Amino acid sequence: MAHHYAHRLRPRVAYSMGLIHWWAHLAQIAPGLANAVGAVPGIAGLAKLVAGVDSHRQFPQFAGRTFRRDLPDGVPDLGGARSADRRVVLFADTFTDGFAPSQGLAALRVLRAAEFTVEVPRANLCCGRPLYDRGFVKQARRLLGGILDVFEPELDSGVPVVVLEPSCEAVFHDELPNLFPSDSRARRLDRMATGLGSFIQEHPSEFAVALPGRLSYPSVLHGHCHQKAQVGVADEEATLRSIGLAPAQPEPGCCGMAGAFGFERGEHYDLSQKIGERALLPAVREAPDDALLIADGFSCREQILQSGGRQALHLAEVLEMALAD
Numbered sequence: 001m002a003h004h005y006a007h008r009l010r011p012r013v014a015y016s017m018g019l020i021h022w023w024a025h026l027a028q029i030a031p032g033l034a035n036a037v038g039a040v041p042g043i044a045g046l047a048k049l050v051a052g053v054d055s056h057r058q059f060p061q062f063a064g065r066t067f068r069r070d071l072p073d074g075v076p077d078l079g080g081a082r083s084a085d086r087r088v089v090l091f092a093d094t095f096t097d098g099f100a101p102s103q104g105l106a107a108l109r110v111l112r113a114a115e116f117t118v119e120v121p122r123a124n125l126c127c128g129r130p131l132y133d134r135g136f137v138k139q140a141r142r143l144l145g146g147i148l149d150v151f152e153p154e155l156d157s158g159v160p161v162v163v164l165e166p167s168c169e170a171v172f173h174d175e176l177p178n179l180f181p182s183d184s185r186a187r188r189l190d191r192m193a194t195g196l197g198s199f200i201q202e203h204p205s206e207f208a209v210a211l212p213g214r215l216s217y218p219s220v221l222h223g224h225c226h227q228k229a230q231v232g233v234a235d236e237e238a239t240l241r242s243i244g245l246a247p248a249q250p251e252p253g254c255c256g257m258a259g260a261f262g263f264e265r266g267e268h269y270d271l272s273q274k275i276g277e278r279a280l281l282p283a284v285r286e287a288p289d290d291a292l293l294i295a296d297g298f299s300c301r302e303q304i305l306q307s308g309g310r311q312a313l314h315l316a317e318v319l320e321m322a323l324a325d
Contacts, residue, residue, distance in 0.1 A: 001135025012052030017260030018134035024098030067101035103314035170226035197236035213322030214244035221247035224297030250283035284308035
């Protein structure tokens with residue numbers, strides 16, 4: 001795709017969704033106004049046409065305040081707690097920061113409840129995942145290079161980096177070492193990056209004390225495609241079982257949204273719906289009203305919300321329900 005579009009204009013959705021990191025940053029000037037553009041009748045239709053988004057879809061809603069802006073006092077920046085024991089870095093990806101800060105704050109509370117010292121980078125970082133999907137390889141590589149520069153002072157310490165968005169974790173394990181094959185920093189960050197469920201399974205005794213609550217709700221778990229392809233969902237399932245849940249997993253494949261694929265006008269939208277209706281969306285509609293729908297992927301949650309009519313939670317938000325307090 002990068003070669004094909006080197007001297008061509010890309011489809012409109014490539015610029016509206018592929019450049020989402022910069023749009024999210026720009027939207028924070030006036031998030032209410034940015035959300036209104038996609039919601040007001042007439043204006044919304046024109047905006048979708050310009051953006052290449054199908055008329056059946058809604059634009060994802062920008063958060064009123066980003067995760068980084070909403071951090072409680074006392075949370076150190078990257079490297080701000082080098083002398084502390086049991087350090088962990090919580091990566092503020094584009095989707096957690098600009099669209100779903102609640103999952104970032106929930107993860108922060110869960111990690112701190114287990115007495116980890118959590119650092120959150122204040123720099124505006126992005127792994128570039130939406131860019132790869134559209135062939136913006138040079139731009140994505142620059143973003144990854146920026147992450148390596150920011151993390152460089154910490155990479156020798158081996159401090160774990162918890163990543164909440166599965167597609168971002170996949171970048172650290174796949175695109176990062178492939179795009180920087182001779183850079184030792186890339187290999188170290190690859191080893192340091194981990195999902196929340198995997199991190200908890202690596203520290204069972206600490207989290208057994210921090211998460212004593214037992215939840216008895218029915219639950220449905222949907223794993224992101226990158227997550228299932230690279231690291232699996234076994235650690236996440238084990239973490240949920242440790243707090244009393246027995247999640248059903250109705251769909252071993254894709255939810256149908258596949259990043260921005262399911263937002264595109266025409267055939268892509270139709271195909272995304274067909275994929276979703278294979279198993280996941282019927283299971284969502286049939287789930288009891290009190291069921292917990294769990295999906296770490298931002299695009300997966302959008303499919304569940306927009307096509308299934310239900311709000312799904314991130315693993316971190318479910319774990320927050322089991323905290324001691």
